[in-house]
Amino acid sequence: MVRSEFSEQAQANAEAAVRKFEDYLRQHRDEIAALGFFYDQPYARR
Structure with missing residues (x-):
């Protein structure tokens, strides 16, 4: 049987990446x- 869903490990890795970025x-x-300011x-005033 072929399945097309994310593994639990992939989900955990994605959540960890989001937490690190936050x-x-x-x-x-x-x-x-x-930097936004x-x-x-x-351009001329930078």
Whole structure:
């Protein structure tokens, strides 16, 4: 029989990757905000 679904390990790996990315965003929130402010400026003012 052929099945086309994700394994439990794949699901766990995906959830772990999302958690790591969320942690990264939380830890670097200030740097990300500063980059957003920088890139919102017209090119000549950067």
